[in-house]
Amino acid sequence: MGGKGRGGRARTQRKHFRDNRENVWKRPRPDPNSANDNDKDGNGNGNGKPWEPFESQSPAFNEYYKEQFIVTAEEWDTFIEVLRKPLPAAFRINSSGQFCEEIRAQLQNDFMKSLQAEVTEGDEAVAIRPLPWYPDNLAWHSNFSRMQLRKNQALERFHEFLKLENEIGNITRQEAVSMVPPLFLDVHPNHYVLDMCAAPGSKTFQLLEIIHQSSKPGSLPDGLVVANDLDVQRCNLLIHQTKRMCTANLIVTNHEAQHFPGCRAHTNLFNASASGSEVKPHNTQLTFDRVLCDVPCSGDGTLRKAPDIWRKWNSGMGNGLHGLQVQIGMRGASLLKVGGRMVYSTCSMNPVENEAVVAELLRRSGGSLELIDVSNELPQLVRRPGLKKWRVRDRGVWLASYKEIIEGRQSVAIPSMFPSGRGRKNQADNNDNSELGVNHLDGSIGSSVDVSEPIMDPVDGFDEVCEFPIERCMRIVPHDQNSGAFFIAVLRKIAPLPATFEKQTSKSSNDRSRCKLPQTIADGESVEVDAAVGMDESSSEAGIISNNQGEPSSADKPACELPVHDNKDADGLDTNAGDSEAKLVDNEVDENNLEVAAIKIYSEESKQPDDGEVDPTKSSAKRKLQIQGKWKGVDPVVLFNDETVIDSVKTFYGIDESFPLVGHLVTRNSDTNHVKRIYYISKSVKDVLELNFSVGQQLKITSIGLKMFERQSSREGSSAPCLFRISSEGLPVILPYITKQILTISPVDFKHLLQYKSVKYADFVDSAFGEKASNLMLGCCVVVLGTGTNTSSDDIKVDSSTIAIGCWKGRASLSVMVTAIDCQELLERLSNRLENDL
Numbered sequence: 001m002g003g004k005g006r007g008g009r010a011r012t013q014r015k016h017f018r019d020n021r022e023n024v025w026k027r028p029r030p031d032p033n034s035a036n037d038n039d040k041d042g043n044g045n046g047n048g049k050p051w052e053p054f055e056s057q058s059p060a061f062n063e064y065y066k067e068q069f070i071v072t073a074e075e076w077d078t079f080i081e082v083l084r085k086p087l088p089a090a091f092r093i094n095s096s097g098q099f100c101e102e103i104r105a106q107l108q109n110d111f112m113k114s115l116q117a118e119v120t121e122g123d124e125a126v127a128i129r130p131l132p133w134y135p136d137n138l139a140w141h142s143n144f145s146r147m148q149l150r151k152n153q154a155l156e157r158f159h160e161f162l163k164l165e166n167e168i169g170n171i172t173r174q175e176a177v178s179m180v181p182p183l184f185l186d187v188h189p190n191h192y193v194l195d196m197c198a199a200p201g202s203k204t205f206q207l208l209e210i211i212h213q214s215s216k217p218g219s220l221p222d223g224l225v226v227a228n229d230l231d232v233q234r235c236n237l238l239i240h241q242t243k244r245m246c247t248a249n250l251i252v253t254n255h256e257a258q259h260f261p262g263c264r265a266h267t268n269l270f271n272a273s274a275s276g277s278e279v280k281p282h283n284t285q286l287t288f289d290r291v292l293c294d295v296p297c298s299g300d301g302t303l304r305k306a307p308d309i310w311r312k313w314n315s316g317m318g319n320g321l322h323g324l325q326v327q328i329g330m331r332g333a334s335l336l337k338v339g340g341r342m343v344y345s346t347c348s349m350n351p352v353e354n355e356a357v358v359a360e361l362l363r364r365s366g367g368s369l370e371l372i373d374v375s376n377e378l379p380q381l382v383r384r385p386g387l388k389k390w391r392v393r394d395r396g397v398w399l400a401s402y403k404e405i406i407e408g409r410q411s412v413a414i415p416s417m418f419p420s421g422r423g424r425k426n427q428a429d430n431n432d433n434s435e436l437g438v439n440h441l442d443g444s445i446g447s448s449v450d451v452s453e454p455i456m457d458p459v460d461g462f463d464e465v466c467e468f469p470i471e472r473c474m475r476i477v478p479h480d481q482n483s484g485a486f487f488i489a490v491l492r493k494i495a496p497l498p499a500t501f502e503k504q505t506s507k508s509s510n511d512r513s514r515c516k517l518p519q520t521i522a523d524g525e526s527v528e529v530d531a532a533v534g535m536d537e538s539s540s541e542a543g544i545i546s547n548n549q550g551e552p553s554s555a556d557k558p559a560c561e562l563p564v565h566d567n568k569d570a571d572g573l574d575t576n577a578g579d580s581e582a583k584l585v586d587n588e589v590d591e592n593n594l595e596v597a598a599i600k601i602y603s604e605e606s607k608q609p610d611d612g613e614v615d616p617t618k619s620s621a622k623r624k625l626q627i628q629g630k631w632k633g634v635d636p637v638v639l640f641n642d643e644t645v646i647d648s649v650k651t652f653y654g655i656d657e658s659f660p661l662v663g664h665l666v667t668r669n670s671d672t673n674h675v676k677r678i679y680y681i682s683k684s685v686k687d688v689l690e691l692n693f694s695v696g697q698q699l700k701i702t703s704i705g706l707k708m709f710e711r712q713s714s715r716e717g718s719s720a721p722c723l724f725r726i727s728s729e730g731l732p733v734i735l736p737y738i739t740k741q742i743l744t745i746s747p748v749d750f751k752h753l754l755q756y757k758s759v760k761y762a763d764f765v766d767s768a769f770g771e772k773a774s775n776l777m778l779g780c781c782v783v784v785l786g787t788g789t790n791t792s793s794d795d796i797k798v799d800s801s802t803i804a805i806g807c808w809k810g811r812a813s814l815s816v817m818v819t820a821i822d823c824q825e826l827l828e829r830l831s832n833r834l835e836n837d838l
Helices: 002-019 059-068 073-083 100-114 146-151 153-168 176-184 202-212 232-243 316-335 355-365 537-541 643-653 683-694 731-737 747-756 767-775 820-837
Strands: 088-093 128-130 139-145 171-173 192-195 224-228 250-253 288-294 336-346 369-371 392-394 397-399 474-476 486-493 544-546 601-603 665-667 677-680 701-704 706-711 724-726 742-745 758-760 779-785 804-809 813-816
Touching (some): 088 100, 088 153, 100 153, 139 146, 139 176, 176 288, 202 224, 202 232, 316 336, 316 355, 316 392, 683 701, 706 731, 742 747, 742 767, 747 779
Parallel strands (some): 192 224, 192 288, 742 779
Antiparallel strands (some): 250 701, 392 397, 665 677, 677 706, 758 813, 779 804, 804 813
C-alpha cells in the first residue's frame, strides 16, 4: 500500500516538474554573480526575465474601492501605502495556559526593553506592545514583519521564543484583526459554540481558551466547541492547531458549512432507551448558544500578508461568493438558539460580501435576527461603521440597482447584492415564483419589508440605501491600526426563523429537485430552515458550480459497531456518506470578462443532511436511520466500554471514583484488542456524541476528545501490570484523581531528569526519592515538582501552579515520557524557579 501511494505522488510530482508549474509564493532571486540578469542561465528563474517583486497595485482594485467609498478620498493614498507594506507579526497568549502570567511578564519586562534597539527610523515607537483593545494584555503586536523576524539575527532570541511557545501552545501566532470576531461572540464556559469554517484553527483555539479560562485543574467546562471545515486536509491542519490546547471539549467535523447537519432526532422513532426512559427534549436536537460564521471570501483584506492577490484581484471574486456566504449565514442562524449570538465575518473589504450578505440575512429572517450595536464593546478597537449604500460591478459596468441589469445578466448580479435586495417593481409585486420574481439564491419570495421601488438616497437620488441599520456592522481598515482588513457583524436571534416552502421553478430547464421545508417551526426546532437549498443557474454563472457526484458504493462503507436504536433496515443507504467536499479553485482571470469568479464552490445538489431517506410507507415526518457505517476516509468513533481494561487502569493508577471514566472514553478502532489510543470526552461532548449515534451518525467526526491513554508498544511495556500509560495531553485533567504511581520530586532532581531524560535510581540527589521510585510498579508513573528538598510527603495537592510529567518506571532507571521540546520548554520556564531553590 505504501509503495502504491508513493508511486502515485511521484507521478504527480513528475508531471508538475514536466509542466514547470509556477510557484508564485517563492520566486527565485537573480544570481548576484551573473553579469546579465536576462540570461536564462544567469538569473536563476529559467524564463529569461529578471526577478521582480510581487505586484503591489491593481487598477481594477483602485477603481472598485474608490467607487465604494470604504475610505474617504483624502485618506486613499495613506490607505494604499499601508496596504503595500508587509503585515506586522502578532500573537496571542493562551489565557488558560499554565504559564500565562510568566509569559506576559517576560514580554513586559524582557523583550519590550531588549528589542527596543532594533526599532528603525520611521517605524512605530516601540518594538512590541500589547494590543490596547484586547483584554488583559493577552494579545501583542510586533513592529517586525514575519520576514524580519526570520532574517534579522538580532531578533533571533525573540523569534525562537515565538516558535517554541507557539509549538507548545502557550501562544498562538495570529493576525491581529483575526482575533476580533471571537471577542464579540461573548462566549461563556457553559456555551455550545459552532465554528462553521474553522480551519486553520486560530479562532477555534481562541474560543477554547475562553471556554477553559475559569476551569480549575481536573474540572472541565460545561460547554464545548464544534469546529467544522469542508476540506479533510484543512481539518488535519485544524486538528494540529487545536491539539496544543489539550481539551476534552472539542469536536472537529468535516462538512460543507451550508449543509451542516442539525442532528434533529424524532423521538417517535426511538422513544425509549435501554433503561426504558424517554429521550430528553434537550437531547433531541443540536443547536448552539454561539455561532461563528467566518465565511470563505475573496480575501483582499489579507493583501499585506498575501501580496499575490494584487495581480489576480477582480470584482467577480466577491460576486461569485455572495450566494455561498448567504447560505452559510442562514445555516448558522438556523442552528443558533433563540437568544443566542452569531458573528458573521470576512477578511474582505467588498460590500457585496459584507453589508449585502448581512442585509440579506436580516431580510430572510423576517425579524427573527437583529443586528446588535456593539460600539460600546472593545472601545479601543478602531472600527468604521458599515456602508448604507454600495454598487455592484458586472462586466465592467457599475450598477446602482437590480433594475439596471441588462438582459441575460440577471442570474449573475442578483437582487440580494444590492442595498434594497429587491428586483424590479413588477417582479416584486408578483408572488408567482416566476424566474425573475424569486431570489435567485434559494427560490424564496418576498420580504418582511414591502419595498417595490428601490429606496433612493434623498441627496444622491440615484443609489439605493439599505433599509436595515447596517451601520452597526464594523469594518476594520489597515491604516487605522497598522493591521489587516476585516469585516464583522454581530447578530442576535430573537425568535425562531420563519418557515417557508421552497417551491420548484417551473421554468427550470433541468428540473432540479428541491427540499421542502416545514410549514411551522417550534422554538428550538428552526434548524431546517434554508438548510441546504438547491443551486440554480445563477449560482453557476456567479462562480458557484454544482458537482453531481454519486453515492459511494456499499463496498466503501463497512459496518461499524456503534450503538443504534434502530438498525433493522440493513439495506438502507447512507444518505450523508456521499456529501461532496467543497473545493477552492483559482480561475485564470480574463481581462475582458471581469465577472469571472476566482473561487468555485462545488456542492452536491438538493442535499439536506438533516434528513435521511424517506420511507414511502410511513409519514414524511419519519426518517430511516442510515446504516451505522464509516464515513469514507474517516475512522469511526466508538465508545470504549471494555470493563477489564478500564478496571485495570483505575486500579493501577488508583483513580478516584469521582472521576467518570465509563461512558467518557472513546476510540477510533472498533477492535478493542487492538486499540492504541483511548480518548476522554467531557459530558457536553458525550451528550452530542450520543445524539449523533441516535440519529445515524449525521456528523462526520474527524477528531474528538482528549488523548488520555496510550497502549505501551515496547517489549518492557508489554510486561507491565497495566498496558496503558497516561498521555501528556491528558495528564492535567486526570492528575488530581491519581492516588498511586505518583511521586513528588525535588527541583534539582527534576532538572536533571529533564536534562538527561533518563536517570538511574541510585543517581538521584535525593536518595529517598530514588528508593521510592524503584519501589513503584513497572510501568507509567507521574512525577510532580515539589519545593525545596522535601519529597517525603505522600499527600500531593494539585492546583493551577502544579507541574507534573509522565515517566516510565523501568527496572533500573526512571525515564521521562515527554517530547524534547516539552523538556526544553519546562527548563526555560522553570530556570529562575529552580535557581532560587538550589
